[in-house]
Amino acid sequence: GEDVEQSLFLSVREGDSSVINCTYTDSSSTYLYWYKQEPGAGLQLLTYIFSNMDMKQDQRLTVLLNKKDKHLSLRIADTQTGDSAIYFCAEGSGNTPLVFGKGTRLSVIA
Amino acid sequence: DVKVTQSSRYLVKRTGEKVFLECVQDMDHENMFWYRQDPGLGLRLIYFSYDVKMKEKGDIPEGYSVSREKKERFSLILESASTNQTSMYLCASTRQGALGNTIYFGEGSWLTVV
Numbered sequence: 001g002e003d004v005e006q007s008l009f010l011s012v013r014e015g016d017s018s019v020i021n022c023t024y025t026d027s028s029s030t031y032l033y034w035y036k037q038e039p040g041a042g043l044q045l046l047t048y049i050f051s052n053m054d055m056k057q058d059q060r061l062t063v064l065l066n067k068k069d070k071h072l073s074l075r076i077a078d079t080q081t082g083d084s085a086i087y088f089c090a091e092g093s094g095n096t097p098l099v100f101g102k103g104t105r106l107s108v109i110a
Numbered sequence: 111d112v113k114v115t116q117s118s119r120y121l122v123k124r125t126g127e128k129v130f131l132e133c134v135q136d137m138d139h140e141n142m143f144w145y146r147q148d149p150g151l152g153l154r155l156i157y158f159s160y161d162v163k164m165k166e167k168g169d170i171p172e173g174y175s176v177s178r179e180k181k182e183r184f185s186l187i188l189e190s191a192s193t194n195q196t197s198m199y200l201c202a203s204t205r206q207g208a209l210g211n212t213i214y215f216g217e218g219s220w221l222t223v224v
């Protein structure tokens with residue numbers, strides 16, 4: 001079945017850039033997503049990218065997609081303490097449920 | 111604002127008890143989902159439903175059942191709770207045919223089985 005892999009932990013200093021990486025197996029994925037989960041809360045959509053795009057930028061967030069290698073990354077510029085959270089990569093097509101990675105816990109050190 | 115409401119945020123139940131986790135959404139969404147979230151395992155899909163009275167098994171349905179009698183409400187049932195079902199449970203909903211950019215999650219229900 002489909003699988004989404006991402007590293008479990010990332011630690012960065014405040015003001016640096018964070019890069020969270022994700023690999024997926026389903027080449028038919030139509031959209032790829034990044035969700036953010038703050039402590040004690042549900043998941044909130046951060047951004048998404050259509051599979052025919054290479055890059056998407058939204059303020060401090062940059063998503064890069066390498067479809068050949070099935071690799072997705074999320075770059076957060078000027079990382080702040082409020083960015084500390086768990087970040088989930090997910091892939092999906094059509095009406096089927098999304099497949100989520102295990103989540104990367106981002107810790108920002110002041 | 112779209113809301114997915116999970117009525118119980120924190121529950122403590124005894125082994126063998128029957129447990130109901132309720133989820134209500136107010137956007138007339140057709141699709142509803144139940145996930146459990148465990149450290150290091152991420153989100154795992156338990157059950158989902160595309161319409162009233164319809165249900166589909168997800169990746170880990172064992173030990174769970176669901177009920178969708180009304181469009182807005184999707185209940186997760188643990189017939190006989192066990193300690194390995196201690197977890198955080200997340201409900202989500204989305205429109206029919208929608209892709210992930212319109213999936214909305216509840217705040218989660220923390221269940222401890224002792």
